[in-house]
Amino acid sequence: MTHVLYDPTLTQTSGRFVVGGEEAHHALRVKRLTAGDVVRVQDGAGGVVECRIVRAHKGRDGWGLELEAMGPSRRVERVRPIVHVRSAAPKGDRLEAMIDALSQCGAASWSVLGCAHSVVEPRAGKMSRLRRTTEESLKQCGRAWLMEIGEPIDFDRALCASRGTIVLADATGETCNGAIGDEVTLLVGPEGGFSERELGMAQDAGACVCSFGPHAMRIETAAAAACAIIMRGARV
């Protein structure tokens, strides 16, 4: 499989350019790529270009990878439906595993959802590690679009600021048949569930209350399963 480099500054459509930092270091020292090898450079916003490594150099700023585009860059459309996941945060490593899974399933964005029964609020340091997780995942799973990590959002605000159809994952809901619309805001609550007030507000806002499986699920399982079911039929 062609090695993928993530470079959000990619604006070139042809010619030579340089990728530095961690991406260059990883490609050269871990993957041991050398001059002549072909890599794919992605900007995480649909831009993709195949390049050949011209040369590698190590300067004062670390490793640099001089690349030559093998043709014009392509633009890949977003996967549809566009699913914005707003979920409570599971504890510890399970949060990073959830972000990785959501990225693989094709979610467009994720924000931590503040609910009445929420118990975990990830700190700033953790949130920035999550951005790194989405970059790694983009390369692993071949997404052309980076899953966005948004700012934390409270339940009330998440309802108001929702885009497309609102889907609230709850065991009391109807079975979801997965064909919901072109853009979906998916709300997944904490392990204690949504409060009565939250369920009422969601219904008033016209949300579909949906169940995504026969049993109770942990946050990360519910989020990934619901996203996979809603994305069903999605194609790149």
Place this chain on the structure above:
Amino acid sequence: MTHVLYDPTLTQTSGRFVVGGEEAHHALRVKRLTAGDVVRVQDGAGGVVECRIVRAHKGRDGWGLELEAMGPSRRVERVRPIVHVRSAAPKGDRLEAMIDALSQCGAASWSVLGCAHSVVEPRAGKMSRLRRTTEESLKQCGRAWLMEIGEPIDFDRALCASRGTIVLADATGETCNGAIGDEVTLLVGPEGGFSERELGMAQDAGACVCSFGPHAMRIETAAAAACAIIMRGARV
């Protein structure tokens, strides 16, 4: 939520009986349940009975919990479709996380699938820890049926011994619409994918080759997403 005790020897339909071992210890020392509290006892094979704690005692064999059934035991039917997952094993902790997720999603059984590109073969010690994971998961997610951990099975044998519709998860497949049948054997390959020979054999055996998302997925994400999509519509 009522505390759940798992006791595979449950045969009583009424009267008093004793639960010992880890289950009793956990209920008494971690959950701090006492005489008069109500618990639910499940045998992992559909048998469920609500009981009141009569008394707790500590003898030479450890903690014992004397219970009195509050009524006849109920029999809960298996969730349908019945999904048998046969997958390659992901590395390290990801295997246990996958087993937990599959149990929550409602899979009936799981076995490690030996494929041409498999790289991980879990040892016996790990396999027995997985059984413990399914017991914990049963209690957490409210399943009446324990997800079975089967013996490792090679790809060829998995095809011959499959039950119901064979579904092979592969990026080259058609989008799966989730309505496949009442019993499904789901095959999920290693990160290197199925070999050409395996794909050919599966097609010869009449397998549905299905894609469960727009991007490449890790083993554990693919298995849980595919299971959730196939189980869609399942009800207890």
